[in-house]
Amino acid sequence: MSDRYASFVQTGAGRALVKRLGLPDPPRLRRHTPGDPLVPGPVLLGSSTGGRLAEPVGKILTAAGIELPDPAAATGATSRFAALVYDATGITDSTELRQLYDFFHPHARALLPCGRVIVLGTPPAEGDSPREATAQRALEGLTRSIGKEFGRGVTAQLAYVTRNGDAGTPVSLESTLRFLLSGRSAYVSGQVIRVGTGTATAPADWDRPLDGQVVLVTGAARGIGAALARVLARDGARVVALDIPAAGDELAAVANEVGGSAVQLDLTAADAPTRLAEHLARRHGRVDVVVHNAGITRDRTLGRMDADRWDSVIDVNLSSQERINDVLLERDLIPAGGRIVSVSSIAGIAGNRGQTNYATSKAGVIGLVDSLAPVLRERGISLNAVAPGFIETRLTARIPLMIREAGRRMNSMAQGGLPVDVAETIGWLSWPATGAVSGNIIRVCGQSLLGA
Ligand SMILES: NC(=O)c1ccc[n+]([C@@H]2O[C@H](COP(=O)([O-])OP(=O)(O)OC[C@H]3O[C@@H](n4cnc5c(N)ncnc54)[C@H](O)[C@@H]3O)[C@@H](O)[C@H]2O)c1
Numbered sequence: 001m002s003d004r005y006a007s008f009v010q011t012g013a014g015r016a017l018v019k020r021l022g023l024p025d026p027p028r029l030r031r032h033t034p035g036d037p038l039v040p041g042p043v044l045l046g047s048s049t050g051g052r053l054a055e056p057v058g059k060i061l062t063a064a065g066i067e068l069p070d071p072a073a074a075t076g077a078t079s080r081f082a083a084l085v086y087d088a089t090g091i092t093d094s095t096e097l098r099q100l101y102d103f104f105h106p107h108a109r110a111l112l113p114c115g116r117v118i119v120l121g122t123p124p125a126e127g128d129s130p131r132e133a134t135a136q137r138a139l140e141g142l143t144r145s146i147g148k149e150f151g152r153g154v155t156a157q158l159a160y161v162t163r164n165g166d167a168g169t170p171v172s173l174e175s176t177l178r179f180l181l182s183g184r185s186a187y188v189s190g191q192v193i194r195v196g197t198g199t200a201t202a203p204a205d206w207d208r209p210l211d212g213q214v215v216l217v218t219g220a221a222r223g224i225g226a227a228l229a230r231v232l233a234r235d236g237a238r239v240v241a242l243d244i245p246a247a248g249d250e251l252a253a254v255a256n257e258v259g260g261s262a263v264q265l266d267l268t269a270a271d272a273p274t275r276l277a278e279h280l281a282r283r284h285g286r287v288d289v290v291v292h293n294a295g296i297t298r299d300r301t302l303g304r305m306d307a308d309r310w311d312s313v314i315d316v317n318l319s320s321q322e323r324i325n326d327v328l329l330e331r332d333l334i335p336a337g338g339r340i341v342s343v344s345s346i347a348g349i350a351g352n353r354g355q356t357n358y359a360t361s362k363a364g365v366i367g368l369v370d371s372l373a374p375v376l377r378e379r380g381i382s383l384n385a386v387a388p389g390f391i392e393t394r395l396t397a398r399i400p401l402m403i404r405e406a407g408r409r410m411n412s413m414a415q416g417g418l419p420v421d422v423a424e425t426i427g428w429l430s431w432p433a434t435g436a437v438s439g440n441i442i443r444v445c446g447q448s449l450l451g452a
Helices: 004-008 012-021 054-063 094-107 130-149 169-181 223-234 245-257 272-283 307-330 356-377 401-409 419-430
Strands: 043-047 081-087 111-121 155-161 191-195 214-218 238-243 261-264 289-292 339-343 382-388 441-444
Touching: 043 054, 054 081, 054 169, 081 094, 081 169, 094 111, 094 130, 111 130, 111 169, 130 155, 155 169, 169 191, 169 419, 191 441, 214 223, 214 272, 223 238, 223 245, 223 289, 223 419, 238 245, 238 272, 245 261, 261 272, 272 307, 289 307, 289 419, 307 356, 339 356, 339 419, 356 382, 382 419, 419 441
Parallel strands: 043 081, 081 111, 111 155, 155 191, 214 238, 214 289, 238 261, 289 339, 339 382, 382 441
Antiparallel strands: none
């Protein structure tokens, strides 16, 4: 569904009105198209004294063909950058936070529209002293504020990179840097991403990071699931698209479009996990990536909610994911290097009036990631979730107009996200190259104010 206001402000009359009345000004976001350069301009890479990541990051960015001007020479008023990347791992005391100001202040207005700010830190829990942990934790305040302050589609993120995984980190750090710099992360801002240890394999071609991977997408007939099928197939995956039999025609159309296969199955049926496992074993012998996207809402305030509404939402959105994971893992159908990505929601973080059932199920998905990711790490399988905010789909089209408008504008991008934004984020978490990112909940919400 279309955001008419966002289209209007791109017109001459719209621009004038926005300026005169101080109305929200949703920028046109930079989204990924295959073949695009990673960034549309030079990247300024800075480092705190003794930072351990600037050097490997410099090598990664140079090898990716990105121009890296010398920070000392790049202070002129005419310099314009596509991204500011700062290695803050050398900051071990709050008195050294001043180095952040010294780097960002002169360049705060030097970013191109839809520019990127990426700060790299050490997980506070790995700090050698309480002072180091304190200073590293402080980085969150900087990045979240920059996300809210810079506007014009600029995103800002903090990546905490483990110090224990230095030997194996570069590939996973590269996949995360590529995601954050590119148009794939257009609607992701204000996030804290943890890059840990884990096996990661670089693709032969970064434009096809899922080449040859067998990927299951549930709820693939429409909305975010259909966008997922398209994005993952575009990136090289063989897509197994699943949805309920009643959505069979739409599902077949999506599967045909992406050259994948269709499975008509109600995930809540008692035999769904075994039927699915048998199908995957017979057709592919394995499944490299499982994306639990299918979800429903059955909204009512708690006092007016019948038990069916409660039960069906918990079963589709949470319990069925657990049952399917159990059977696929028991039968060893997800190999080492496999990925599971679940779809949560900011309702699961912030709660929402009329959605006690939905928010419970989506908070449960976060619990699933917290509890199962450490167990799966031992098998070389990563597990993460995305938490979408306001995404333009049939689900959100049903929200009453005024609440829908508030949902769209109450974020740093002043607009709703598109299904493709969620799909691109899940895609990155699914890549073989992203093995060291596990146990993360990544919000795809344009830095929504809800639950922030
Ligand atoms: N649209 C948003 O703004 C938003 C925000 C936060 C989270 N989400 C989550 O994103 C996911 C996709 O949402 P969407 O907006 O594309 O919704 P949608 O309703 O357009 O699509 C959901 C799909 O899941 C399928 N499905 C439902 N029950 C199923 C079952 N028992 N077995 C198999 N398939 C089943 C549906 O048939 C449908 O095709 C959901 O988990 C939703 O909760 C969406």
